[in-house]
Amino acid sequence: AFGTNVNLPPHICIFFLVSGARTYRPSSYNFVIIVRCTKIIYYYYHTMKFFFLLATVTSTATAFTTGFAPSVVTKSSTFSFTLNAEAAAATTNGTDKKKVIILGGDGFCGWPTSLYLSDQGHDVVIVDNLSRRNIDTELGCDSLTPIQSPAVRIQAWKEVSGKDIKFVNLDVAKEYDLLVQLIKQEKPDSIVHFAEQRAAPYSMKNSKCKRYTVDNNVSGSNNLCCAVIDSEVDAHIVHLGTMGVYGYGTSGGEIPEGYIDVILPGGREQNILHPAYPGSVYHATKCLDALLWQFYQKNDGLRITDLHQGIVWGTNTPQTIRDERLINRFDYDGDYGTVLNRFLMQGAMGVPLTVYGTGGQTRAFIHVTDTARCIEIAINNPPKAGERVEIFNQIAETRRVRDVAELVAKQTGVEANFLPNPRQEAAENELDVSNRKFCNLGLDPITLDEELFSEVTEVVNKYKHRCDPTKILPASFWNKKRAEECATLDPNSVKIKV
Numbered sequence: 001a002f003g004t005n006v007n008l009p010p011h012i013c014i015f016f017l018v019s020g021a022r023t024y025r026p027s028s029y030n031f032v033i034i035v036r037c038t039k040i041i042y043y044y045y046h047t048m049k050f051f052f053l054l055a056t057v058t059s060t061a062t063a064f065t066t067g068f069a070p071s072v073v074t075k076s077s078t079f080s081f082t083l084n085a086e087a088a089a090a091t092t093n094g095t096d097k098k099k100v101i102i103l104g105g106d107g108f109c110g111w112p113t114s115l116y117l118s119d120q121g122h123d124v125v126i127v128d129n130l131s132r133r134n135i136d137t138e139l140g141c142d143s144l145t146p147i148q149s150p151a152v153r154i155q156a157w158k159e160v161s162g163k164d165i166k167f168v169n170l171d172v173a174k175e176y177d178l179l180v181q182l183i184k185q186e187k188p189d190s191i192v193h194f195a196e197q198r199a200a201p202y203s204m205k206n207s208k209c210k211r212y213t214v215d216n217n218v219s220g221s222n223n224l225c226c227a228v229i230d231s232e233v234d235a236h237i238v239h240l241g242t243m244g245v246y247g248y249g250t251s252g253g254e255i256p257e258g259y260i261d262v263i264l265p266g267g268r269e270q271n272i273l274h275p276a277y278p279g280s281v282y283h284a285t286k287c288l289d290a291l292l293w294q295f296y297q298k299n300d301g302l303r304i305t306d307l308h309q310g311i312v313w314g315t316n317t318p319q320t321i322r323d324e325r326l327i328n329r330f331d332y333d334g335d336y337g338t339v340l341n342r343f344l345m346q347g348a349m350g351v352p353l354t355v356y357g358t359g360g361q362t363r364a365f366i367h368v369t370d371t372a373r374c375i376e377i378a379i380n381n382p383p384k385a386g387e388r389v390e391i392f393n394q395i396a397e398t399r400r401v402r403d404v405a406e407l408v409a410k411q412t413g414v415e416a417n418f419l420p421n422p423r424q425e426a427a428e429n430e431l432d433v434s435n436r437k438f439c440n441l442g443l444d445p446i447t448l449d450e451e452l453f454s455e456v457t458e459v460v461n462k463y464k465h466r467c468d469p470t471k472i473l474p475a476s477f478w479n480k481k482r483a484e485e486c487a488t489l490d491p492n493s494v495k496i497k498v
Contacts, residue, residue: 099123104194109371115319116372118163129171141471143329144463156325173220183231190379193239201335201476203282210281217285225296236382237304242286243364247277254432258391293389305378310364310395313340315459317369334474347412348460350497357421359402360428364395367446377441396445398431420485424478469494
């Protein structure tokens, strides 16, 4: 391996040459050197010609070790040294560089994941129809943080990182031909699928929202599978699912990662897909997605990974903090605000924490930084051809909601306000979840930490002037009974302490 920063002595380099070996190692200049030799060297081993060749190669190797960037030695009748920057770029942090299309790359999880993968050296293409921004307009509630347009974001990333990200405005659920064309053109190694309406409350808001959620989410997933097949590109699909497909506390023990051992009539043992038990239209679409993945893997041999993710918290990542224009969105409203982020925002603004029901719901949590890390682990560990759908539980830990509220209340001095529950769900549940797969692949998950709470609180304090307090209370109800129980909630009663 000529020219690497380990400074192999020339006689070791020659040993590799004589052995006809092929060595592969990235250097600090991000080059890869491939060393080969012709088999003819072996036959000259005991001849004077070999020693002449040995002296020539040794001096050349030494020159490259001390004075030049790494190069390629090709296997031919003569040695030809050429720089190979393109091959070098194909390796990043010990793993192959990949072309990755990220569907929904403008969203809360998609944007930081896009930056993280780009930062790791992968070639990223963002696909998004900006529907989440349109829903902001529909609900009359913007992100607490001022998110920039895709063009401004991508230019800012170019300026701070020197790396390019391509953006394509495309509706995965409706513009099928364009999706096929894009996959044929880009030939991605992986396609990460975030492009779904992600909020359970919004999916229960009214009939229009329910229908939109099903049409968008299920059609988009089906279109993706069909497009991969029609494009004839062997792309690995990585889908962001949800822990909600399992239901809560229905397994009678630890929730396994996707598949569960059962005993069928007659004492037959089988490992099957975990039964679905959705708690909203949104969760139901994720269950339907799971069945689509199973079918297309069995029928067409697609390689698919499904990630059952917990509730995401946090705002910024090491990439998004590099420039104000890269900041991630922060949703605080009753429809899109995730529970911990809502609590942190409310605590920072002096608003009583909106705990639904008894707060006895136990949920899984994960920091947004870990979401991005898990996606890379998944794309670097795809199932082999013919293997069943790979399923990971993408969580860091489980906590009871009222315990999380207590943590935030302790830090902020704001009391919890127990409201009528707008959701149709069990008042109390236990939740024990396996996440061994990701941990075995190197994930050291971020857990709920007061120092990290402070990071979110700083973001809130900086942009609190952008908050509309009338959007804080729940505004979507699972059924008429729940709506009636919450009828006394007055959005105008919420006051922010300056």
